[in-house]
Amino acid sequence: MTSQKIQQVALSLFAEKGYDATALSEIANKIGIKKPSIYAHYPGKMELFLEIVKNVQNDYRACWFDALKTSANQPADKRLEAIFFTVSTHYINNKDNLSFLVRLWLFPPAECAKNALDSMHSLNEELLEEIAIIFRQGITDKIFHPESPEEMAHAYFCLLDGYLARVIRYPNFDYKKAVSLVWKSFVLNPLQNHDM
Amino acid sequence: MTSQKIQQVALSLFAEKGYDATALSEIANKIGIKKPSIYAHYPGKMELFLEIVKNVQNDYRACWFDALKTSANQPADKRLEAIFFTVSTHYINNKDNLSFLVRLWLFPPAECAKNALDSMHSLNEELLEEIAIIFRQGITDKIFHPESPEEMAHAYFCLLDGYLARVIRYPNFDYKKAVSLVWKSFVLNPLQNHDM
DNA sequence: GTCTATATCTAGATAGAC
DNA sequence: GTCTATCTAGATATAGAC
Numbered sequence: 001m002t003s004q005k006i007q008q009v010a011l012s013l014f015a016e017k018g019y020d021a022t023a024l025s026e027i028a029n030k031i032g033i034k035k036p037s038i039y040a041h042y043p044g045k046m047e048l049f050l051e052i053v054k055n056v057q058n059d060y061r062a063c064w065f066d067a068l069k070t071s072a073n074q075p076a077d078k079r080l081e082a083i084f085f086t087v088s089t090h091y092i093n094n095k096d097n098l099s100f101l102v103r104l105w106l107f108p109p110a111e112c113a114k115n116a117l118d119s120m121h122s123l124n125e126e127l128l129e130e131i132a133i134i135f136r137q138g139i140t141d142k143i144f145h146p147e148s149p150e151e152m153a154h155a156y157f158c159l160l161d162g163y164l165a166r167v168i169r170y171p172n173f174d175y176k177k178a179v180s181l182v183w184k185s186f187v188l189n190p191l192q193n194h195d196m
Numbered sequence: 197m198t199s200q201k202i203q204q205v206a207l208s209l210f211a212e213k214g215y216d217a218t219a220l221s222e223i224a225n226k227i228g229i230k231k232p233s234i235y236a237h238y239p240g241k242m243e244l245f246l247e248i249v250k251n252v253q254n255d256y257r258a259c260w261f262d263a264l265k266t267s268a269n270q271p272a273d274k275r276l277e278a279i280f281f282t283v284s285t286h287y288i289n290n291k292d293n294l295s296f297l298v299r300l301w302l303f304p305p306a307e308c309a310k311n312a313l314d315s316m317h318s319l320n321e322e323l324l325e326e327i328a329i330i331f332r333q334g335i336t337d338k339i340f341h342p343e344s345p346e347e348m349a350h351a352y353f354c355l356l357d358g359y360l361a362r363v364i365r366y367p368n369f370d371y372k373k374a375v376s377l378v379w380k381s382f383v384l385n386p387l388q389n390h391d392m
Numbered sequence: 393g394t395c396t397a398t399a400t401c402t403a404g405a406t407a408g409a410c
Numbered sequence: 411g412t413c414t415a416t417c418t419a420g421a422t423a424t425a426g427a428c
């Protein structure tokens with residue numbers, strides 16, 4: 001279907017160059033149609049963009065809740081590690097989605113900045129709370145030292161977000177190797193495992 | 197001087213809305229002049245942008261080398277902590293510079309992407325190497341376990357970059373408090389300090 | 393649904409008076 | 411160095427034939 005092809009090409013260009021620097025004519029050229037044909041599928045550029053936003057956010061949420069569900073029966077520390085690996089691997093294999101999402105989160109188009117930030121914010125708060133729950137459980141189970149679970153969750157996201165941002169700008173890095181070391185550098189198990 | 201005022205307002209707008217979404221007329225309006233007057237100070241929009249790039253990069257480099265120099269007589273673990281605090285504090289107090297720099301690094305304007313990425317890349321490689329040197333020294337001094345210093349440096353930047361990205365999107369967060377916990381979550385001293 | 397042709401708008405940039 | 415007036419290019423979007 002042409003609508004899907006438009007979305008796919010638009011996602012890639014929006015991810016690479018951003019909303020403002022991407023012309024509808026460029027999208028049309030890449031798929032071999034003329035610019036006005038796009039308007040048979042989407043009312044306008046912003047509507048096309050927001051449709052992609054919706055899909056990329058749904059993919060993000062799906063990836064997270066899959067990781068949360070799949071790891072549900074593991075202890076807190078192993079669970080956090082599994083989620084880190086699952087989410088980062090997902091985005092190493094979907095770099096367009098990764099760039100689009102990070103760009104949307106940090107620097108949304110000025111034209112829809114307020115709404116985009118609201119939706120990303122609530123999505124992030126939701127996941128932050130899920131991670132805080134795991135830290136809280138880990139503290140109850142005496143796997144972690146008793147610190148603020150919310151702040152530990154923030155620290156967790158600092159590392160994950162920093163890692164994903166690096167994936168964007170160091171595309172030739174050996175991620176499979178790096179992810180282990182990055183993860184090992186994060187204190188997860190100070191009560192039991194003092195030798196790493 | 198008017199040139200300085202233009203740069204200052206342009207930096208703030210480029211940081212907030214990005215290069216493409218910022219109009220010269222908007223810059224002019226904010227400082228109470230008309231658009232063509234800008235051309236008496238800069239040959240064009242891109243030249244103005246690149247001038248700001250140069251200054252923001254110089255500020256970044258200066259901040260880093262100041263942190264490196266000031267901490268030079270401390271042991272490796274304390275040194276890395278001091279640098280983390282110095283650099284993050286600098287950018288918490290200069291949010292325009294922070295947004296501009298992160299935007300430039302992750303999503304430079306399509307028009308100058310190749311050159312901008314080249315200069316940011318070499319700047320980052322330079323700092324990555326400085327941090328790797330500190331890790332290497334720490335391994336020699338038996339402060340750290342013997343891992344790849346380069347990869348440890350990458351992990352260090354993952355945490356720092358993730359923290360700084362979070363500063364952009366959670367401006368009301370208590371950073372002074374958070375930076376300690378974020379830092380404590382990073383394994384620095386496994387050979388000596390097993391109790392954090 | 394796709395096309396050609398065109399309307400409309402806005403932005404960067406220039407000319408030239410003061 | 412600043413202004414008014416203008417040029418030009420390129421973008422979104424629309425009209426209407428096929």
